[in-house]
Amino acid sequence: xxxxxxxxxxSILMSDHLWGQIQLMWxxxxxxxxLATLFFWGTVTHKKMPCSLALCLWGQCIEVCCFLLLIYxxxxxxxxxxxxxxxxxxxxxxxSFLP
Numbered sequence: 001x002x003x004x005x006x007x008x009x010x011s012i013l014m015s016d017h018l019w020g021q022i023q024l025m026w027x028x029x030x031x032x033x034x035l036a037t038l039f040f041w042g043t044v045t046h047k048k049m050p051c052s053l054a055l056c057l058w059g060q061c062i063e064v065c066c067f068l069l070l071i072y073x074x075x076x077x078x079x080x081x082x083x084x085x086x087x088x089x090x091x092x093x094x095x096s097f098l099p
Contacts, residue, residue: 006092010025028088
């Protein structure tokens with residue numbers, strides 16, 4: 001629910017030069033939603049095990065690796081990687097992993 005609200009607000013506040021990357025924004029929000037759901041489910045189902053913290057940390061590592069492999073190269077295509085472009089990924093990333 002929070003990611004849906006964040007997507008709408010983020011779309012409204014997004015600057016005009018980023019509208020060409022709306023598909024990338026969908027990818028970022030979708031990827032964050034799927035991975036956060038999987039890692040939350042894994043943490044909840046293994047709550048009593050001592051490795052639940054490790055599972056959460058691995059989730060963070062996998063999320064950053066997905067960013068570096070799948071999304072960051074698309075940002076570098078135009079030669080300008082600014083705060084606006086990075087917010088397309090890191091806003092849903094931060095929202096999806098908040099407790």
